[in-house]
Amino acid sequence: MTEPLTTLSPHAHDPELFTDAAEAVAHLEKLYAEATDFLLDKFNETLESGRAAARFRAFYPELRISVTSHQKADNRLSFGHVALPGTYAATITRPDLFRNYLTQQIRHLIRNHGVPVQVGLSSTPMPVHFAVAAHPSVSVPQEGVLDFSLRDVFDVPDLANMNDDIVNGTAGHNPDGSGHLAPFTAQRVDYSLARLSHYTATAAEHFQNHVLFTNYQFYVDEFESVARQMLADPTSGYTAFVAPGNAEITTEGGTIPGLAKLPQMPAYHLKRDDGNGITLVNIGVGPSNAKTATDHIAVLRPHAWLMVGHCAGLRNSQSLGDFVLAHAYLREDHVLDDDLPVWVPIPALAEIQIALQEAVAEVTKLEGYELKRIMRTGTVATIDNRNWELRDQSGPVHRLSQSRAVALDMESATIAANGFRFRVPYGTLLCVSDKPLHGELKLPGMATEFYKTQVASHLLIGIRAMEKLREMPLERIHSRKLRSFEETAFL
Secondary structure (H helix, E strand, O other): OOOOOOEEOOOOOOOEEEOOHHHHHHHHHHHHHHHHHHHHHHHHHHHHHOOOOOEEOOEEEEEEEEEOOOOOOOOOOOOOOOOOOEEEEEEOOOOOOOHHHHHHHHHHHHHHHOOOEEEEEEEEEOOHHHHOOOOOOOOOOOOOOOOOOHHHHOOOOOHHHOOOHHHHOOOOOOOOOOEEOOOOOHHHHHHHHHHHHHHHOOOHHHOOOEEEEEOOHHHHHHHHHHHHHHHHOOOOOOOEEEEOOOEEEOOOOOOOOOOOOOOOOOEEEEEOOOOOOEEEEEOOOOHHHHHHHHHHHHHHOOOEEEEOOEEEEOOOOOOOOOEEEEEEEEEEOOOOOOOOOOOOOOOOOHHHHHHHHHHHHHHHOOOHHHHHHHEEEEEEEEEOOOOHHHOOOHHHHHHHHHHOEEEEEOOHHHHHHHHHHHOOOEEEEEEEEEEHHHOEOOOOOOOHHHHHHHHHHHHHHHHHHHHHHHOOOHHHHOOHHHOOOOOOOOO
């Protein structure tokens, strides 16, 4: 019988208390670096020797706060405080990446409750896959490639720590009885960071706080053109543009090498030094991609995300190229039914709606009736069948009419619903590219002129709306509409 391996871990640290948010985050970074360096060193040593001399285990750092008083905290914000006395904890990963976010959230906690936060090591092991993820030159072999079982020597990802129970409101307390301080566990965040790199071919570090989603390559081409113009303007505040493959330019004439094969959902980033730039993700067509992208981008805690894509206009009064500002959603995408039942309303967010409407007026130079003539506000239906036109029309058309829908696509309601679920402010501005109920199908050549004239304006509207949201205080955008009865203190 094989003797069990001795377990070795980095030097243990006693928990420390902090009343300064920046110092707390610095200590989180120190503990995280010690854990990842230890696992990386032992992983390389094990691969070089070809044998397992011991079992190696490191733990994620943890943030805790204990509140003993029922005295009401400053709750003018929808975040930054706990509702009841008790101990609340969160495992933390990549504190270097989340430094600004963590500092902001911890500062609110300390100020609102007047107590220190505690930083130490958690009881959650760090999977070796996630510890080496920041080192592209290092890859973890599949099980069976090595002469020993990897999981006998290192911890591997654990699905029990990678679910959405906290944001879905189905999680119980932590095993030690503490409540949840953050919406995601460290393993869930690490999992999404790895998925983002895979699906978008850009590192998580490049993602900005304002995210645009689109379903057409035309918008990507225009986004790059706009980005180059911004980089040529020293007053724009934008400092770099990043394309798939992490290709980065800082000047208007910079060269971006093309990838031999684009990823499933390529991402492009118009960056600012403070992270408040704009990311564009081409999610392609369909609710599955829309859910996948938002599932993973949500862990970055963006300030807002918007859908700017094409749709089918459902009203005879609409024309190709008209805009649709969604104020409600008919959800027939089905991909979120288990996480967010269809009976849950997805409300329009006033700040987002106003920013989009004002951006349309600014870019088109229209107002009053002329603005209303090209922009319809109403319900957007999202379905999971691209060829719905081939179905018996009595069913779908009747439902669409009952819902008072004015447009139909395959992504918008999914993005909005996941924004609601993950507490990320959301919105939708679509552009009518066909009218299938009125004989104007999306066929080759029919919309060529429309594509040329409207895509640029549509994208500029999305960018301008994001800039308007950037100018707002964060607390205005993150309203209580997105918060449930029992919320985590962290956004």
